[in-house]
Each structure stands twice: as C-alpha cells, then as structure tokens.
Amino acid sequence: MCDSERQVPWWREAVVYQIWPKSFYSARGTSTGDIQGIIEKLDYLKSLGVDTVWLSPHYASPMVDEGYDISDYQDINPLFGTLADADELIKQCHDRQMRVIFDLVAAYTSDQHKWFQESCSAAEGNPKRDWYIWRPAKVDANGNRRPPTNWASSFGGSAWEWNEERQQYYLHTYTKQQPDLNWRNEECRKAIYENAIEFWLKRGLDGFRVDTCNIYSKPEVFTNAPITKPEAEWQSPDSIIANGPHIHEYLKEMGQIFEKYDAVSVGELGRSTSTEEALKYVASSAKxxxxxxxxxxxNMGRVKGEKFTPKPWTVSELAKLTEKLQTYVDDHDAWQTTLLESHDTARSVSRFSNDSLKFHSISAKMLCVYTVMLSGTLFLYQGMDIAMTNIPSFWGQEEYLDVQTINFLKEQREKGKSETEINQLMRGINLLARDNARTPVQWGDGPNAGFTAANAKPWMRINDNYKQVNIAQQETDGDSVLNFYRKAIAVRKQYPALFINGKFSLLLYYDDKHEGSKVLAFAKLDQSHSEEKSFPKAIVLLNFSAGMQDVPIDGLQEGKVLLSNYSPDEPSERLQPYESRVMIL
Structure with a gap:
C-alpha cells in the first residue's frame, strides 16, 4: 500500500503551528495582534505546509498571566476581537482544509470569573462553595495566621492566598489571581466540560491543547511538601499535585467528549512526569x-527546579533525551509529539545552535532538520519559521513583561540581592525567559516590523534584528530559513512512513568524553514493510558545532541526499559547520 492510501487519525500526520495571538499580527493596527490578523495570514501558514493552527488563550481575561487567567470561557478578549471573529477563524481554516485548536485552561480560572466570585461569597449550602480549593488557616506558636501547607506557587511565594470574605485560604498553583478549580466537585467538572469544551466543539473547533492537565486531581489530605530547598520558605508541591489519585478518572470523562466530536487533545505534562507515567495518559485503549x-x-540546559539558571548541555545529553522521547511509545498503542519551542520557552536558535550573524541561518536550518524529521505530530511555534532569536542581552529589565520574570526579580530583591547580583541573574533570564518567545513576529523591515500600523506602539518591544530577520526578506530569498522549512516539511510529508511514523534508531553520538565532537546521527526505519517501498531507511546527520566533524558511518557515499542545508555536493563522511543532511540508503 502506498503512502497516499494509508489511513491514520488526522492529527497524527498534522503539522501544527502555535500562535501567540498577542504577538502574531495586528489587522486593526493596534498595540496587539488579533484574530483578524491570524485570518489574514492563514494563506502564509498554508504555504509553509501547516495544516493545523493552535491558538494560545484569547478568551476574556484580565491578562495577569497573558490570558491564562480566564474570566469567561465563552467570550473573547476585546484585545483580540469578538466571538464572531473566532467563529470566522474556524470557518476560514476549514475552508482551506486546515484544522484549528484552542487552549483548554481548566486547572484554574481568573479570580474575576463569576464562579470564583460566587465561591468567595457563598454561604453554607451554596452549590459553588467548594468549586475552588479552600482551607482554614493554621496558627503558629506565636498565634500568627499561616497558610495550610508550605507549598510554593510556580510564580514565587506561597501557593495559598487569604480571602477576607470567606476567612479562608484558597489554593493557586500559579499567580494569586488564578485560583485552582476543585475537580473533586462533580458539578464543577460538568460546568467545565459544558462551558470550556463542548461550547467550542459545537462551534466547529477541532480540539484542544490541554494546559497543565496532570494537576487536576489534588490529594484529599493536604500535607507539607518535601524540603528540597532548605533555604526557602516555600517548597515545590510537584510530587504531591502531579498525577493525582483521580486524574485518569477525570480525563476519561473528558476523553468521552473528545471522542464524540472526533477532536484532538494534546496534554501538557509538566512537573517532570516520566515516560512511564505519560503512557497512562496516551494509551489509545485508555481513551x-x-x-x-x-x-x-x-528543559535541557537549565538547572532542574530553577527557571533562570542555565547549565551546559552536551550532544550526548540531547541524543539520549531525543531517543527517550522518540521511543517511549514503541510497542504501545500510543503516539508522541515533536516540540522544540513554545510560548513557555526561549528561542531554540539562541539556546541550541548559534544565533550569531555568521551562523544564524545555517544553524537554524540544522535545527529545522532535527525537529521536522523526528516521528510524531510536529509542533512549530510562531517565528521558528524564520529563526527568530532571543531578545538582545543589552535590553533593560523594564523590557521583560512576563509575570514569571517580574515576580522572580521582585523575589530576588526582597531577599536582599544587590543590583550587581541582579544584573548577573539577568544573563540567565536573557537566555531562558519566556519573554524571548513573546516579542512580536517580524513580518518585514519597515516600521514596527510590519506587525502593526506604523503609528501604533506594540505591546512589547520588537527585537532589534527585525531588519535582518523577517518574513518579507526570507520570502524572496530561495536560500532562506523560511524556504528551507518549506522544503523540510515537504520531504516529511512525501515520506510519512519514514519521517512521521518511522521507527527512531540512534546511530551515533559522541559521549561526554569527546568534547571536540558534536555530531548526532539517527536512522528512521519504515515499519510498513510494504514491498512497494523503494527506500525503507533514512539517516539524519546533524553537526551541532561551528567546526568540521567526521561521521564514521559506512555507506554514506552511496546514499541519496533528500535534504541538506549546504550545496548538494557528493555525500562525504565529514560534516561542515552546523551541517544537516537527510539521506536515504
């Protein structure tokens, strides 16, 4: 059976493009991007090879955490448009044979949501009294009021906030304006399913990326978290709140809804969830x-448990982690994803390759090959297609607008850190902060990089390199990163049995003792066993260094080069700086 006749779920072979609406494109010429701007750029995404669009939160929200604090699941933030705009986006995607998915943020809401406001004032017997997680205060030896546990919020400080009206604490895993929903309450769950899920699926939405989906189930008894940072007052509750006792019960309820609408669901499993645990979420039989x-x-290249503390990484480490994520579903009825950037990460070309003027383009193409040729559903993030970079290191602290960054700096000052020490911390922030992914997309080299009208002030400063790195320039350059992405995606789609469904096999990497070599090589094996297959094996070669590298793999001279970021010379056993090569043997 040829590739064109193979039948698989639509989402397995999708190329998904994540859009951060605030920074994508402003059709209205305002400070922020908007839904109409996304609609205007759908043909661009289609030309890239994208067939599914994923929108980060664009619902009604006070925007404390950039839209992840939702005040109404059934309305749109006026910054981005209207409900009619959202309906039009769904229609326009479908008219182009594209799918569209939204973020499902159901672990918490905004404190401005009517559910929470009612829960705060609820008298005994009110049905929403326990739709959120409330606990009485503790009292210390000196008679002082204290939170129920020592849990830390992911954005700093205690995970508990005192509410005067109820005279109790409520739990907030993230900011204090994001109270956690109580999934133990069946009526609360039903309301989430109806308001946040079915409301949109009935309007034609094709599915959801499910935010923080492994923290819905909290323990029945709340105990202190283990002391992992003796110097800190508040401790990470990850080992307590992740993968809780009823999590699979809840997700099976949700899965029934997804199945009813043939909707895709992509869960975010953070908090160091193991591959063994992940299989419980994605096994087809579990539904x-x-x-x-x-x-x-x-998360490679950052100290575990520290948001802004970088550490050296090696190709050996990358190879082993890639193998882990590519093979954990082998021999299981499950499916994997491929992801290198998102709204929660810094830019990959600045972290994992080389964003200098000399190597920016060639090393970005190498990362493109690494990402696009891995098996599973492919997820790209806005700006990857032109290799947008981290923000310049000389930008001041005032340019960093993410609540995670702001709260971290505030916390460091409260601990007594001097400005000299703060400036030293800025090196890690500049490399790892989420702010890096949120600068406006660079559409051209004119005013405001073509993101919005010339007389508008973008909500966040545009990266200073927009005249050198932009979509308009790369469209006309046949050798650009953008056009290389188009070629790579085309190769991926031409050989789905190899590059989407193929079995990953690690061929070559040098261990940490060989500091001079930074080569990663892997094979992709066609598992369809079709006699019609002419090319059952592909090899991907990647040089993660600015130097020449030897690749002692037999048979390279006889291979056919499908894709390379260098001129199509005869295949050799040496890789040029940041060279990537996709070959069929």
Missing amino acids: ELSMVFLFDVV
Whole structure:
C-alpha cells in the first residue's frame, strides 16, 4: 500500500503551528495582534505546509498571566476581537482544509470569573462553595495566621492566598489571581466540560491543547511538601499535585467528549512526569488524551527546579533525551509529539545552535532538520519559521513583561540581592525567559516590523534584528530559513512512513568524553514493510558545532541526499559547520 492510501487519525500526520495571538499580527493596527490578523495570514501558514493552527488563550481575561487567567470561557478578549471573529477563524481554516485548536485552561480560572466570585461569597449550602480549593488557616506558636501547607506557587511565594470574605485560604498553583478549580466537585467538572469544551466543539473547533492537565486531581489530605530547598520558605508541591489519585478518572470523562466530536487533545505534562507515567495518559485503549508534550529536551540546559539558571548541555545529553522521547511509545498503542519551542520557552536558535550573524541561518536550518524529521505530530511555534532569536542581552529589565520574570526579580530583591547580583541573574533570564518567545513576529523591515500600523506602539518591544530577520526578506530569498522549512516539511510529508511514523534508531553520538565532537546521527526505519517501498531507511546527520566533524558511518557515499542545508555536493563522511543532511540508503 502506498503512502497516499494509508489511513491514520488526522492529527497524527498534522503539522501544527502555535500562535501567540498577542504577538502574531495586528489587522486593526493596534498595540496587539488579533484574530483578524491570524485570518489574514492563514494563506502564509498554508504555504509553509501547516495544516493545523493552535491558538494560545484569547478568551476574556484580565491578562495577569497573558490570558491564562480566564474570566469567561465563552467570550473573547476585546484585545483580540469578538466571538464572531473566532467563529470566522474556524470557518476560514476549514475552508482551506486546515484544522484549528484552542487552549483548554481548566486547572484554574481568573479570580474575576463569576464562579470564583460566587465561591468567595457563598454561604453554607451554596452549590459553588467548594468549586475552588479552600482551607482554614493554621496558627503558629506565636498565634500568627499561616497558610495550610508550605507549598510554593510556580510564580514565587506561597501557593495559598487569604480571602477576607470567606476567612479562608484558597489554593493557586500559579499567580494569586488564578485560583485552582476543585475537580473533586462533580458539578464543577460538568460546568467545565459544558462551558470550556463542548461550547467550542459545537462551534466547529477541532480540539484542544490541554494546559497543565496532570494537576487536576489534588490529594484529599493536604500535607507539607518535601524540603528540597532548605533555604526557602516555600517548597515545590510537584510530587504531591502531579498525577493525582483521580486524574485518569477525570480525563476519561473528558476523553468521552473528545471522542464524540472526533477532536484532538494534546496534554501538557509538566512537573517532570516520566515516560512511564505519560503512557497512562496516551494509551489509545485508555481513551484519555490523543498525545502529550514532555519537556525533557526543551528543559535541557537549565538547572532542574530553577527557571533562570542555565547549565551546559552536551550532544550526548540531547541524543539520549531525543531517543527517550522518540521511543517511549514503541510497542504501545500510543503516539508522541515533536516540540522544540513554545510560548513557555526561549528561542531554540539562541539556546541550541548559534544565533550569531555568521551562523544564524545555517544553524537554524540544522535545527529545522532535527525537529521536522523526528516521528510524531510536529509542533512549530510562531517565528521558528524564520529563526527568530532571543531578545538582545543589552535590553533593560523594564523590557521583560512576563509575570514569571517580574515576580522572580521582585523575589530576588526582597531577599536582599544587590543590583550587581541582579544584573548577573539577568544573563540567565536573557537566555531562558519566556519573554524571548513573546516579542512580536517580524513580518518585514519597515516600521514596527510590519506587525502593526506604523503609528501604533506594540505591546512589547520588537527585537532589534527585525531588519535582518523577517518574513518579507526570507520570502524572496530561495536560500532562506523560511524556504528551507518549506522544503523540510515537504520531504516529511512525501515520506510519512519514514519521517512521521518511522521507527527512531540512534546511530551515533559522541559521549561526554569527546568534547571536540558534536555530531548526532539517527536512522528512521519504515515499519510498513510494504514491498512497494523503494527506500525503507533514512539517516539524519546533524553537526551541532561551528567546526568540521567526521561521521564514521559506512555507506554514506552511496546514499541519496533528500535534504541538506549546504550545496548538494557528493555525500562525504565529514560534516561542515552546523551541517544537516537527510539521506536515504
């Protein structure tokens, strides 16, 4: 059976493009991007090879955490448009034979949501009294009021906030304006399913990326978290709140809804969830989630448990983590994802290759090959297609607008850190902060990089390199990163049995003792066993260094080069700086 006749779920072979609406494109010429701007750029995405669009939160929200604090699941933030605009986006995607998915943020809401406001004032017997997680205060030896546990919020400080009206604490895993929903309450769950899921699926939405989906189930008894940072007052509750006792019960309920609408669900499994645990979420027989994100590769190069503390990484480490994420579904009825950037990460070309003027383009193409040729559903993030970079290191602290960054700096000052020490911390922030992914997309080299009208002030400063790195310039350059992405995606789609469904096999990497070599090579094996297959094996070669590298793999001279970021010379056993090569043997 040829590739064109193979039948698989639509989402397995999708190329998904994540859009951060605030920074994508402004059709209205305002400070922020908007839904009409996304509609205007759908043909661009289609030309890239994208067939599914994923929108980060664009619902009604006070925007404390950039839209992840939702005040109404059934309305749109006026910054981005209207409900009619959202309906039009769904229609326009479908008219182009494209799918569209939204973010499902159901672990918490905004404190401005009517559910929470009613829960705060609820008298005994009110049905929403326990739709959120409330606990009485503790009292210390000196008679002082204290939070129920020592849990830390993911954005700093205690995970508990005192509410005067109820005279109790409520739990907030993230900001204090994001109270956690109580999934133990069946009526609360039904309301989430009806308001946040079915409301949109009935309007034609094709599915959801499911935010923080492994923290819905909290423990029945709340105990202190283990002391992992003796110097800190508040401790990470990850080992307590992740993968809780009823999590699969809840996700099976949700899965029934997804199945009813043939909707895709992509779960975010953070908090160091193991591959063994992840299989419980994505096994087809479990009927919970279609697939999940695991972040082993994305988190490479940062100290575990520290958001802004970088550490050296090696190609050996990358190879082993890639193998782990590519093979954990082998021999299981499950599916994996491929992800290198998102709204929660810094830019990959600045972290994992080389964003200098000399090597920016060639090393970005190498990362493109690494990402696009891995098996599973492919997820790209806006700006990857032109290799947008981290923000310049000389930008001041005032340019960093993410609540995670702001709260971290505030916390460091409260600990007594001097400005000299703060400036030293800025090196890690500049490399790892989420702000890096949120600068406006660089559409051209004119005013405001073509993101919005010339007389508008973008909500966040545009990266200073927009005249050198922009879509308009790369469209006309046949050798650009953008056009290379088009070629790579085309190769991926031409050989789905190899590059989407193929079995990953690690061929070559040098261990940490060989500091001079930074080569990663892997094979992709066609598992369809069709006699019609002319090319059952592909090899991907990647040089993660600015120097020449030897590749002692037999048979390279006889291979056919499908894709390379260098001129199509005869295949050799040496790789040029940041060279990538896709070959069929």
